[in-house]
Structures are given as structure tokens and as C-alpha cells.
Amino acid sequence: MVRIGVLCAFLFAFFSSHLWAQGTGDWSGRWDTYWRDGEARMLLQQQGGTVSGTYEPGDGRIEARTDGRVLRGSWFQDGTSGPILFALSEEGQSFTGRFVDGEYWNGKKVSETAGANLVSVTRDTPRAAFRSLVYLENAAVYKGDISAGNAAETLLLYAGQPSDERDQRRRRRLLWTLFDLSTFRIYDIPRPVEGETAQFTIGPAAGNFEYNIRFRKLGDAWFVVVPAAAELRRDLDIMVAALGHDTLSQLKEAAAKSPRGAMRDFLQGMRNWRNAGRERALATLDLSFLPPRLYSFEAPLLAEYLKQIIDRAGFVTWQEISDNPNRPGPYVFYRHPAGSVVIEQVPGPNGEPAQWKFTAETLRNAPQLFAEMQELPVADGVFASEPITRFFQIRERIRAVFPALLARPGPLEIWQWLVIPLSAVFAVVLGWLTGKSVSLFLSRSLRRAERGLRVGAARRLGKPTALLVGAGFAVLMFTWTGLAETVLGAVTVVLAATAATALGWLLYTAIDLFGGYFQRRSERTSGFVDEIAVSLVTGVLKIGVAAAGIIAIADITGIPYEGVIAGLGVGGIALAFAARDTVSNLIGGAILMSDRPFHRGDLIETEGQMATVENVGLRSTRMRTFDDSLLVIPNSQLTDKAIVNWGQRRKRKIRLEISLHYDTPRERLDAFKTRLREVYLAQPAADDTTGYVGLRSFGESALNVELWGYFNLADYEDYIAARHHLIGDIVDLARSLDLDFAFPTRTIRILSEGDGKTVDRQKASNPT
Template sequence: MEARPGITGRAPSTRWRSTLGLIALLGLVWLPVAPVPANPPAAIASAANPLRPPDTSSPRATLQSLLTNLERVHAIALDPARPRNDTLVPLQRAARTLNLSEIPERLAANIGIERALLLKEIIDRVGLPALAEVPDARSVERHDLTRWRIPNTEIIIARVESGPRAGEFLFTPGTLDRLEDDYDRVAALPYLPEATPGLYDAYISTPGRGLSLDWGRTLPDWLTRQWLGQTLWQWLATGVALGLGALLASALLRAGRRADQRRTDTSRRGGTILALGAVALLLQGLEYLIDVQINLTGAVVITVKQGFVLVLYTVLAWLVALLLNQTAEAIIRSRRLRPRGIDSQLLRLGFRLLSIIAIAALVIDGAQRIGLPAYSVITGLGVGGLAVALAARETLANLFGSLAIMFDHPFRIGDWIKMGNYEGTVEDIGFRSTRIRTFYDSVLAVPNAYTMNATIDNMGKRDHRRVYTTIDLRYDTPPERVEAFLEGIKGVIRANPATRKDGFHVVVSDLGAHGITVMLYFFLTVPDWATELVERQRVLLEVVRLAEQLGVAFAFPTQTLEIDATPEQPHAPAPPLPAEQLVEIARDFGPGGRQGRPRGLGLHTPPHEET
């Protein structure tokens, strides 16, 4: 029947949706005030609770937990409809009955299951007393029992006194250490009637997680033969996996190195960093393949896993060192610092120290993963560090010297320095030594320990470069020309744009053995030694040109032989002067005298007397 428009014109589905919406609204209104049900749902029974840990409250409970879980493993393995992964949970629960506190955490899962299966193999051959004879919780409390031993064996269950499992009764670490030897001694014995045969052999030969009693039957007999606790197919698969992994890792590293060499900036190592990251992931994948899928067991898997830890952490240390080094170089490039400058060296040193700290942390973590206590590793590092420090005192002194140079900045690369008997231009400041290019083009490597304690005269930090020299004039040069020469040199200094216009001196400083000595003392404002040499040359050449224009001759370090008389020309002594005239001449050069010129001839004014 066709629906009519109006109040009753809705389709049936629309009416149902409206009804459901109304019910939901009423439910929301009713919910806050709804009473709590008088009888809440019953809790899961403790025996059926899958999260309930195995009972280890007494030797009897621990032994029963081990046997029950492994018998359940055997039942699942016999059922062809059940996947072998279903055996993993009871295997892990059986391993919970063992005290694995002395086994590295990353190895505990493998070793725990193997030891539980070995324990079951031994019990299946030597037998147990009646369960009623094994102490239960009441017997433990009544007799204050702390340990119990299976009769006629060295298999002991003891109470754990400390740690997260304190108070539980577990198979002792000493028992677990002896299990392989005990198993070898009883392996030839027949199984008892209530045994679960073949579990251990099935576990060590089944790939992946869990175990299967039928898996090895599909392989040829020669592949299932055991050597060192592993089947032949496991050895072959492990060898192929390790070989292919080594080839792939080598190819990755070569590819990364070639990618870095193709860069214009060979200091960038992005390709090597990516290759190392890929190698680290490859190692993780190989370890998973060998441990879980190929399922090596026993001492072999322990050795393989520890080897993977050593190789992986070596790769990680290399990767961390490269990453931090490249971080420092990236900061230097981004800030446009001088690659060999003090700031760049300081950045590199800081990141190298971070690398050392990070590598030390990796060593401690890696040692912990292979079973070495962290405290012992740190102690060993401390003792080793002390031995290294004693054996490398000079190296450490040089390192501290480089730190002092970088923080104090006594000189920079390119500075001309004088340090003891050394003089030259600083070419490089390293962590062990400072390289100085001498002025005869050799390179000195001065240890930084010496640099830290030496007196350094940094010629490169001068704001002005001093020029000091002397000029000898001939004694027959008239005094007025000498003064004109001095005045001309003042003009030469002022005319040169590179000279400092104050603090200079041009004076007759001495009457030497060969001539009249003129001292020339002034400063150049130049940035480096090369410019200093050029500007000094320009000033001195101007002085030579000035002397040529004035007719002033330079004296040479020569000796003059004066012949006083010869037979042809006898000596004619100077006419004697009266004493009164000599006294008069001397007085004329004194105060108020006519000949005296105490301020000179007036042709030269000293620079410091000028206004």
C-alpha cells in the first residue's frame, strides 16, 4: 500500500531509525542513575586464567608446573591440526620455573626453553619420587624449607632470596649449568613409560618459533644429523646466510665510499653513513633469521648472538663517530667558519669528546647485552683509562695544550709568532702539535704541551708594525744638509699613507765609528708581514732619493789611512792660537754665544715639538 503524505507518510525504515534514536536517548538519560547490578559477572577461575603465572610456591608446585606445561607441549605437538606456534606459550611457562638471573636478558628466552626441555629429558630417563613426597607449601612453612633436591641427582629447587622473584622456588642456576653434562650422561638410557620423548630434539631442529615432532621427517636423513647440538641443515643455512650477509654488507660499504668519493667536497661522508645504517639493519635481520627462523640453540646460538652484538656495536660506534663528525663539519659550513680556524677546531674537539662518551656508552651497553656486568665494565674502563693516562701522559699534556690554545686564543692560523727559539707563520693547530712555517720554508711541529708553557710573542696581533733602522752619513756632510735631510725624512713619513703620523722619531742619535748616525723610528699600519715589507721598502727608497737630491752621501764601514807627512811634503802643524782666543771660541758655543746653535740651524724640527 502506498504511503500517504503527511503525519503518517514516513517510510518504515525511517520510523525504525527514529524509534532506535529515542531508545538510545532514554538510555543516556537512564545510565547515570542506573543501579549497579547486585550480582556482577564472576571472575575467571584462577586455574583457567591465561595470565596466571605458573605456581612456584613450593618445590612440588614448581616441579608440577614444569611437567604440566611440557606435557601440554607434547600433546599439542602430536596433534596435526594444531600449529607449532601453539607450543610457544607452554614452553615459555615451563621456562618460568627456572632461575635465569645469572643469564643475560637477551639470551634468557632461548636458554630458558632449552634448559627446561633438557630438564624434562633427564627426568624422563631417571624418574621422580611420588609427587606426595615432594614438599608442598605447607611443608615448606612447617619446616622452614629453603631447598629440595631430586633424590640421587644434583637437580636442586631452591627459594630465591632476592630480586624480582624473591620467595619463589625455582631450579637453581647451578643446576641449569650442569644440565648439558647431565643430559650427555643419561642420553643413552631408555625413556620411562610416562615420558614425553623427542621434545628436545624436535625443538633444536624445528625452524621458527615453537616445535614440531614431524618437521624433520620430511628432510633427508643426512640433513638431520647433529653436530655440536645443531642439525646439518641448520649449519648449511647459517653458513649461507652469513656469507650472503657479508657480501651484501661489503657491497653496501663500497657503494657508500664510492658515492662519497664522487662528491666535490670529499669531507662529506653521507654515503658511508647511509651504508653503515643499512649494515646495522642487515645485522639485525641476520640475527633474527639465524636465531628465530633457523633456530640455532645451545652454546652455538650464544656464541653467534654475542658475535652479532660485537659486530653491531662496532658498526654503531663507527656510525656515531661519523655522524658527530659530520655534524661538526655541517655547523662549520653553515656558519662559514675558517676550516682550520680556532673556532672550527674547538667545534671538532667538542664533537669528538661527545663521540668518545657515546662510544663508551655503547661499550657498556654492549657488554651488558653479552652478559658482562655494567659495574665491572665501568670499573674496567676506569682502570684501563688510568693505565692509558699513565702510558700517554705526553699525549694528554698535548691535548690539554691544544684546549688551552683554543680557549685562550694566543694565536691564530696565519699569525707570525715568536715562541722561544721558534719563529714563523702558524699553518695549523692540531690536537697534538702546532705546525709553524719558518721563514726558510721548513715546517716545525711544536708539541702543544710546550706551547702551553712557552712565552709567545704574537707579531700577527700588532695594530702597528714598528720600523727601526739607522743611517750613517759621511763626516764631511755639512750640518745644514744633515738637518735638511732629517726634515725631508719627516715629510717622507707623513706622505706615505701606510705610516702612522705620530710617535715617530728622526734624529742624529750618535757619532759612530764610520759616520754620523741617523736613527729612523716609525710605525706602519698594515695587515700582514708582506704588506709591511712593501711599505717599509717604499719609505726607505724615498729616503735614498731624498739623500741624492740633497747631495748627502752615506758612509761606508771603511777605514781611512791618513799620511801625516812625507819627505817631499813635510808635516805642517796648524798655527797655534792664543789661549785667550781658544777660550773665546769655546764660550761662543755656550749660552748667549755667537756661534752656538743649541736648537740646530732651524732647518729641522723634531716631530714631537711640532704643534
Template sequence: MLPYPCAAMLLTSLRSVASVRAAILSWLLVGLFVSMSSSTSWAAEAQTVCATPRSAVVSFIDNLMEDGKPAQATACFDFSAGPKAAPDQLRIARDLLAVLDGEGKFVDYSSIPNDSDYRDEISGSHRYVLFPSLSEIYLEKVSANWLVSSHTVSVADELFERTYRVPLQRIAQRLPKPFKAVVVGVALWKWLALAILVLFAPLVAKLFELVLRALLRRSIARFVARWDEESERTVLRRLNLLIAAGVVAALLPNIGLPVRFNQVLFVVVKLVSSLAGVMILHGFVDLVFNAWARLAQGTDTKMDDQLLPLLRRAAKALVLIVGLLFVLQNLDIDIGSLLAGLGIGGLAFALAAKDTLANLFGSLTVFADRPFQIGDWVQIGSVEGTVEEVGFRSTRVRTFYDSVVTIPNSKMTDTIVDNMGRRRYRRFKTVIGLTYDTTPEQLQAFVEGVRASILASPHTRKDAFEVHMQGLGSSSLDILVYAFFEVPGWREELVGRHNLLLEWMRLADRLGVEFAFPTQTLHVDSLAAQQAQEAHAAPAAASLKTTAESFGPGGSEARPSGPVMTDGFWPVEPGTGKPPATS
């Protein structure tokens, strides 16, 4: 048995140990409580941060800014399929933000839905795509939280490599310090890289142009025999611009400009490339239709000459309309809403464009009925001239005093159209007056000689003509000549008429008859006895018969093509040496 002092000391020691254990146990309980409390508050905070698509995106982007908390940037990421290491997770978050910056995708928080129960309008699922052009980056609702999807996490490396093909950032780290100086918020080397890119892109485009020139000619040569070099140069210039814009778009993200810079530059590049693409198609329409127009010149019909200008305009209008929609879509403008708005205003547009629609239907009537063709000599109302162009809205007629009259096609449905160009024969009607001292035998011989000259002429219709004495005029014996020319144009008609009139003058000279003109004879009785007029001596009948026959086909006096003095001095087209076509 221990003595009392020893026992007291042992008891005191045991009590002190128990108090220490109690203190340690108390501190452990407090620590566990604090730990549990902090874990619960962090879970609650994470659940609050990722409650909506907007809050999840804000947590992702803001925490990667200079004043953010990088460790919390991955709070709204779905890393269920990996990676598990925190540094790898942070790298993926940074790479995704770099992809958005490089592609010029500035995230507008106000446009992101702030509804925890948001559903995609198309699929109806809990999914939100940040940008339709980057559909791989999207958020999904997992349990109660909105997270950057596991699919986006899995393709993050691929997206980064696709955006940043050239490692300029690593190269920039080796540059001297002056190149890293900040100018207008951007490092100097980035400004230099942008300038080099702008100068480098046209050189690459020119190289592609040389290759595409041969390929384009080879492709088009399958459809057309001749090549329009002017249209080719126009198309290739626009193609050069498109390729240069493509080079800039492909290499611009590698410079690493701020997202706002990239956003503006990408809008400019998209606008330029879209417009260049539309203008390439526009020039290609000219290229093809110019080739078809040359082919149409070798055909006999004029219908293709009339249709080609109309089809050219229709193709160009279609290219411009579709191209405008394409440009607007590339600028991220909602085409569906725009078309819906146009549908609502369609009735008002139709009422406002009533005359235009009437002209359009009038042009369809012109092409269906074909009252005339390009180059026809027509008389439409009070307008007379040659049809020069038929369009959707109007028809253009060049008058004989060289002005151009535009006639709305709607007028064609209720206006008389006299098509001179479609005449099979061209009528020639005239009255020849012979003097009253012509004998009946001479007159008959002249009439028969005129008939013979008509038969001998290569320009006249041989089965329908009339030549007769039709009356006794006030100062002449009137002979009616009614004949038809069978010629392709007005010039040939004038030549035929000219030659016939010369034949009749020579015939009159051979027969000894004179053409009459309005005269008045004054008889003075006192002078009549002193100046007795001699009677006109007429040739013998046999001589008259021989003279009339000599002007017939194959006759010795026949000159159906007119007397030959010179080459005629006919008008010719510049560069061809051929007479211009007439109606």
C-alpha cells in the first residue's frame, strides 16, 4: 500500500492526463465541426454558383481573369470522365477560354439564360450551346447543377490545337523585351504579327490563283468552246480576295489578340469573304452567259438571243438574294426572324409593287406569245423602231432616229404590235405617170416591159404582181405598179426598189416615152398658126415589142442588179467589213 503522499501525487497526475485528453478530444470535435461546416458551406456555394447556365459561365470565365480565383474556375465543369488532377482540370478550363478568345467569341452574360430549368428549343433537353458556330462547347444540367459538359471537356485539347495551329506564343517568349512592350493594350509583337499576316495573305492568294486559273479553264472548257478572258480576270480577282480572307481567318487566332480585337477582326473577315463569295458567283454568271451568247450568235433563231439577257438577269438576281441571306447568316443575324418579318409585310409589298408585278406578267406574255424577237422592226402604238432588249419590266426599242424608247411590258397585253420584221414579203406600190403624147402602143409596151423587169429582178416575188393602166390623170397617163420584194431586210428592199426604178427609166428611154409631171398648157390663138406643133413620131410596133422583150429575164437590156459603176459604197460594220443587219 502506497503512502498517502505518493497516492495523492498519482491521483493528481491521473487527473491532469484526463483533462489533457478531454482538451484534445474537445479540439478534435471542434475541428471536425468546423471542417464539416466548411464542407457544407462549399457544397452549398458550388450548388449556388452552378444553379443556372449564366452563373456557371460567369464562374468559369470570371475566375480565370486577373482578379479571379483560378482554383474555383473548374467548379462548374463535368470531370466525371476525367481528368482528375486539379492542374489538368485548370489547363482544360484555360484552353477553352483561349479557344473562345481566339475565335473572337465574346461572351455576353446578359444573353445567357438565367433559368435553372432552361431547355433547348430544338431538342427540348437541358442543354445550352454558347455559340452555334462552336457547337462543341455547351453546358448540360447534371442533377441540380449546370456544368460544362463532359463532351466539351473531352474535345478541349482538339479545339485548342485546331484554333492555334502555329505556336506563336512560345516563339514570342524568346523575343527581346522591346517586342513585348504594350501598345494600345496589345504587345508590340502581336501588332507586327498582324501586319505580316495582312501582307502575307495576298501572296498566298496569288499562288492559289495561278493554280486555280488552269483548273478553272479546264473545267469551263468542257462546256464552252471560247473563253472570256475579261470575265476570267474579274472572277479571279474576287477569288483572290476570298482566299486572302480565308488565310487571315485561319491564322488570326494564333496571334492571341484580345477577344474584343478578334471579334471585330473576324466580323470584317467574314463580311469580306462573304461578299467576295457572292461576287465570285455573280462574275461566274457573266462568264457562263457570255460564252452562251457567243454560241447563240451562230444559231438561226433569235429566241435564244432574247432569252439569254433575261436569264442572265434572273440568275444574277438569284445570286444576289441568296448571297445577301448568306452574308447576314455569317454575321450571326437571325434569318428566320427576318424572313418571317418579310412574310408579314408581303401583302403590303405586293400592293406597292402592283405595277412591277403587272410588268412581270407582261414579260411572261411576251415570251409565251412571242409577238417579236430581238432585232425585229416593230411598231408598238406610236413607237417604231428595232427591238433591242426584252427585260422583266420593260422592252427597249431603238427608234430610227437612234433614241431608245422604254415600253412597260404591261402595255403589251392591250397594245397593237405591228411586227415589220416578220413580213414574208415587202409590198411595193407606186403609180407611174406618162405624158399624154404617149401612144397606146408605147404605153402597152411600157407596161409589159415593167412586168418583164419584175420577173427579171432577183429580189421580187414572181407569182403575185400587178402592172396596169389605172386611169387618166389630170396631167398624166397613170400606170399602177403593185409588186412584192422577197428580201431579208430593209436594205435589200431599198436595193431592189432602186434597181427596178433604174430599169424603168432605161425602158422609158428606149421606148421613147416620157414621165409626166404636173403641168399646165396655155394656148394662145394668135401664136398657134405661127408655131404649129409637130406631131410626135412613135416607133414601129415591132420595135416596141422587141424593146419590151429585151428587158425580160435574160434580155439584152435587162439589168436586174442595176448598172455597175463602182462598188456601191455600202455602209459596213467597223472591224468586220460586212454590211450591218437590217430588218
């Protein structure tokens, strides 16, 4: 009982504290905050319901109290103050608020390590001051680091006194725009300078505009001078016009489509890889050489190789990269004996405009180039990021646990050499186990199916499954461990092609097995529609799988197949014309399947031929004639001709002609006629709406009585039996009325030669 009480108390305390934290929120920490025309880094500390803190720039102060997730209080700055009202989000990582009515003040919490990679602020030379300013402004503008913006403010010296804080921010923004739209090398700025002032000329990569940066020394520190807003605006307008644009926004849009824009999009996309940055980064890479089937594996790995190379090459300053969208040649960012990092214009697909991208050659050489420079530490100030691919995640773990495995005896690292035999063993074992498991599963799950399907599926599907799983596992291992981007790249391609072949083999076999099963089932039914459908679907699927498999293998191995497909499109017209009879037969089969003019076993008549339908295929229909001959008629001919389907009759006509002697009395003829109709109507299959009986004609040797009606029978065998029974009843009727059936007779008159007398002789002639 004591243990239960302690457990309950613990659970109560845990959930109470959790609910209290959710209800109040935690305001302690560092926050990047924004208002209509400014921003500040805020540091808050919460103690119970009281929250206090400071914010920079401006030497501001916050004092407030919490009310649930709402913070109410005041701000204090430069001898003035005002109210604040902040509301914390549910996850506690952002807030929304106001500092006066109509003026927003929002913020987001930042980690304790934010800004840790910023360069230190140095002012001992003009070059050092300018380098610090550019690095910090890039971090503030392109990474959103408010601390960097605050630090950059300490490097500026405003010409004349700014009218207010808003004028100060405007002048700083205009000056930075001039810097950001220029292309320069910080190394070119003179380091030792005599005197108290200095200047340095910059300008855009395209155009004839130049801008002079002015420096001033105060004590031992150098500062960048910020001119008046009107002067900065004038210089900026001159720059826009010199570059051939009407507005600043047009100039920025054009500059974004340049080597600098490609580098910026790539690095920022890599930094935000898991937050929609993946597409942005990969869009800057020319990955046209990658097979589409391997794109999802290899593209991120190549991107991370390139990122690791750039991080080691040095800290990237955007303004040192050309922003000329019309640059006549490629831009070489980094050069090394093992390979270079080059950005050039790559034509877009389907006639789209060319885009500046990292070249395919750069990406092909990236693994080898990284191997050459991997021992070089990343540059100071580079943003630290977690690995985005399995390869670099594994590699970092190995570095932390057993760094000796990162040595490179030959073209591969030790741990990669170990992966090769392990992958081979696991691939073989896993493939074998999967194949056996699939065979066993099919054998048991199809136990109620026919034996041919069960045994065939268990035996024939196991092998391609084993090959697919084994080759696929090996491809995954080679890709995740980076072996696909080494000298084993060709082996990876072969394995991928093997996996594609195994998949096609598996699908083709499955279609063949189950298509045959349904074909056999359809043959046991009277209808032929299912048989045609199964044959059609099975054939189309087989052709589709075979074609897709060939294209996939060609795509993986890099064999050009687009021209072949285009050629087939042109040659398809001639092929279709040459095979028009075959195509018309296929269409005829589809028409028969749609119209359903007959079923298997029906007796049909077409073009004077009567036969029983045995099978309807895609191209022709097989029938059996009365003399047991096999008749094959193309479907196109069968659909173009009239078809009489005797097998689909709902009734069968019965017409009998009964011959009676000429000497039969009239009353017996009338009685026979009446009783004959009664005998007909008494038949079980007789159609009681018919039954026409009466004297039909004078025959050569008899009076002919006609019976005409219908039997409600569709089957011919049943019709024969019903007719037999009717005729037997007619015979019994004639005997009961003492009537004789007439048969053909002939009278012959013979003239005697001796006495000239004529002798009449009557000779009976049996019609049979």
C-alpha cells in the first residue's frame, strides 16, 4: 500500500507540474523579436509569476507579470516607457504581442548556441573592420541572426547625427544594399593605413558604377562611415540605372539568377534541409547525369559532399562571388588538383531558360575531392549543421567511436572496405530467406486454389523475389555508405540494373501465373467475355512490364533510349499501317467482348457456315462445324458480317405436315384437326399462344394436314426430345381415330399388243 501511495503521489506531482507548465508557459530564455520597423534580441528571466529582462539594441528593459500564457507589463528605454501585452504560443517557442495599440511586437525563442559561430568584431585596421561588418551583416540579413545585427551596429559611424532611430536604420539598410549588390574581395582592402581616414572602391560585377567606402579612425579603432540617407539613395539610383534596370527590385531579381544566387540558394537550402530547404538546394545542382531511380539516394549524398567541400574551402562571403547574371563564362569558386567547384549556366529542360548551377563534373568529382581535403577543419564562422545523409551520419559516429576506421588504404576508407563483404553476405542470406519465405507463404495461402497455380507460384516466384531483395539490399548499403560514389559506382549500377531485372521478372511471372489461372477458369464457363478480357489484360500487362523493364535498365545504366522511343513514335505510323489487319482483328475482338453476340457452345451461322463456337481470342474465333472440322475466322471478318445465333433462340419452331388418304371421311378429318391441336397444346414445352392446325394442300397421293407452332426450348437436344414425343402422340391419335397415313402411290396403264386392251396396275411407292 505504501508503494502504491508513493507512486500515486509521484504521478500526481508529475502531471500537476506538466499541466501547470502548459498553463503558464516559460518565458525564460533568449528571444529574437520584431516590430514594424525594428528588431531586437531580448533576454528574459522568469521567477514565479514575475518576468524581467533586457533587449538590444537600445539598452531597453522589460518588467511584467504572467497571467496564464499572457504577459502584461511595460518596456523602458531612453527615459520613456509603454505597455506590453504578449501571448505565448502553445508550444512555448514563440509569442505574439503589442507594445501600443496598432503596433505589433512578436518574437521567437532561439537556442543558447545561436550566434556562437559569429566572427569576433575587430577594428584594428580598415580591412578587419570591413570584414567583420560584411560577415555580421550577412548573418543578420540571410540567417536572421539579430545578435549579428547588433554587433554590426558597433562597426558603423554615422556622418552627422541621425535624426532618430528610424533614420539610423534606413541609412544602414541603404548602405548595406550598395554593399550587397557589389562584387569585391575583402583581401584587396589595404590593411595598414596611415592617417585617420581611408577609402575603398567597390562596384557591381556588371556595369561601370563605382562606390567609395569611407573609413574613419577613432582612437585605435576603425569604423565604416555611413553617409546621409539622401546621398545613399542617390548613389543607389545611379547603380540601378548603370546596370540597365528601372527599379531596385528588378536589379535584385536579376542578381539572384547568378553564380552568387546559386551559391546562396545552395548553402541556405542545406542549412534548412529538413524545413523545405531540400528542393532549394538540389535545384542548384546539375544532376542530369543521375538515373532517376537512384536520384533520391545519390542526390542528397552529392549535395552533402559539396557542402563539406565548401565548408573546408573557406568562409563564404556572398559579395566575393560574381552576381552578374550575364557572365560570359563559368565561375570557378574553388580549384584543386583532385577537382574544382564550378558554377555555370545549364540549359533548362524543354527549352526553359538556362540557370546557374554547380556543374555535373563538380558533383562527379566531389567524393574524390572531399577525400583529399577531409582532414582540413571547416572554416571559422561556418554554421554547424547535422549530417543530412546516412553516409555522413554513419561516418560521424565512426569518427566518435573508432576514428582509426576512417583511414584510407586505397580508394576507400577502412570501414567501407568492411562494408563490402558484409553487404554481400547479408544480401545473399536476406535474399535466400525472403525467397523461401515467399514460396512458403504462397504455398500455404493458395492452398484452396488449384494445384497448378499453387505449385507454380511457390516455385517460380521465389527466385525473382530472392534476387530482387538481395540486389536491392546491396544497392541500399552501397548508397548509404557512400560506396556508390567511389570506384564501386559501376558495381552499384550493375546491382541496380539487376534489381530492376528481378522486379520485371517477378511481375512478368506473377502476371503469367495468375493470367493463366483466370484463363483456365474462364474456359470452364459458357461465356467468352471473361476469356477475352483475361487474354487482353494479361497480354497488355506483359508487354508493359517488359517495356518498362527495358527502359528502367537502360535508364540506370545510362544507355540512351530517348532517341529509340522517338524513333518508335515516327516508325509507329508505318508499323500500324503494315499491321492494320492485325490491329483490326484486335479491335474486332474488343467489339465481340463488348457486344457479346454469342457465347461458347452457341450454334451460329455466318456467310453460309454453321458451326459451334469453341473459343474467341484476341485475333480470331475458333468454331467447330457439323462434320467436326475446325473453322478459324478473323475477328474483323466476323464483326463485319451478319451473324445468326441459333444458340440464343428463346423458342424453336415446330412444323409438321401429316399426309392422310384421299378416301378419309370429312368428319374424321375435322375430328383429327381438333384433336391434333389438343395434342400439341398438351406438350409441356408447347407455346400456348401458337398451334395452328388445318388442311394445307392436295398432295400427289394424300391430303396434307399442317401443324405449325413453337416450343419454348433453347437447347437443341431438348427440342429433339420434345418433337419426338409430339410425333409419337400424333401416331397414337391417328390410330385412335382409325386413320391411315398416306404414302406416295402411282397408277400405271399398260396397253396389250395382242388385243389392244388396257390393263391398269397400281404400284405402291414407298418414299423411303
